[in-house]
Amino acid sequence: MLTVHHLGKSQSERIVWLCEELELPYTLKRYERLASNMLAPPEYKALHPLGAAPVINDGDLVLAESAAIVEYLINKHGGGKLAVPPDHPDYATYLYWFHFSNGNLQSIMARLMTLLRLNPAEDNGPRVATEARLALALGLVEQRLSKTDFLAGNDFTAADIMTVFSLTTMRYFLPQDFSAYPSILAYLQRIAARPGYQRAMEKGDPGMPLLLT
Incomplete structure (x- = not known):
C-alpha cells in the first residue's frame, strides 16, 4: 500500500497532487x-535520515526526494502517464522543465529566503545577486508560458507538478509579487482549474489560502 507523508506547506504537496492526477x-x-x-515535527523527521519532505512508503520501500518520487510513481504505478517518452519531440523540453524547479527556481528561492532572514541591506552583494538570479529564472518561466499552455508544451505533465509549488506555496516563505508576470498568473489559473489540483490541496492543506494571483 502506498503511503504519502505530507508535511503542511511543503514540497510534499507535489506527491499528493501527482497521486490525485494519476488516480x-x-x-x-x-x-x-x-x-x-x-x-x-520529530515524527516526520524520523521517517528518513534527512528529515525533509516529501517521503513515501510503498510496501517496504521508503523513498524521499520529490523528483525521485514523482518518477518512481509515474513509472511504477502510473503507466508512464504525465511523463513524455524519449521518442516524443518534446522529450528534451520536458526533461529540462521537470528538473528546472529543483535545479534552479526552488534552490534560488531557498537561498534568497535564507539570506533575507539575516536582514541584509538592500545593496548587500549576495542579496542583489540572488534577487537578480531569481528574476532571471522567473523571466525564463514567463517567456516559456507566453508560448505554451504548460511547461513541456500544450499538455499538462509532471514538469508542471514539479514547478507549481515554487510559484505558489513557497510564497508563504518568500513573498513574491507576480504582477509583472502575466503569463505565469494565467498559467496558475489553468492549474487552479484542474480537479486533481483542487482535490490535492484540499486534502493536503485544508483551509490554506492558495497563492494563485
Whole structure:
C-alpha cells in the first residue's frame, strides 16, 4: 500500500497532487509544522535520515526526494502517464522543465529566503545577486508560458507538478509579487482549474489560502 507523508506547506504537496492526477490509491498522513519554528515535527523527521519532505512508503520501500518520487510513481504505478517518452519531440523540453524547479527556481528561492532572514541591506552583494538570479529564472518561466499552455508544451505533465509549488506555496516563505508576470498568473489559473489540483490541496492543506494571483 502506498503511503504519502505530507508535511503542511511543503514540497510534499507535489506527491499528493501527482497521486490525485494519476488516480492512484494511497493513504495520506498529514503532519503540521511546529508553531515555534515552522519546521517539521520529530515524527516526520524520523521517517528518513534527512528529515525533509516529501517521503513515501510503498510496501517496504521508503523513498524521499520529490523528483525521485514523482518518477518512481509515474513509472511504477502510473503507466508512464504525465511523463513524455524519449521518442516524443518534446522529450528534451520536458526533461529540462521537470528538473528546472529543483535545479534552479526552488534552490534560488531557498537561498534568497535564507539570506533575507539575516536582514541584509538592500545593496548587500549576495542579496542583489540572488534577487537578480531569481528574476532571471522567473523571466525564463514567463517567456516559456507566453508560448505554451504548460511547461513541456500544450499538455499538462509532471514538469508542471514539479514547478507549481515554487510559484505558489513557497510564497508563504518568500513573498513574491507576480504582477509583472502575466503569463505565469494565467498559467496558475489553468492549474487552479484542474480537479486533481483542487482535490490535492484540499486534502493536503485544508483551509490554506492558495497563492494563485
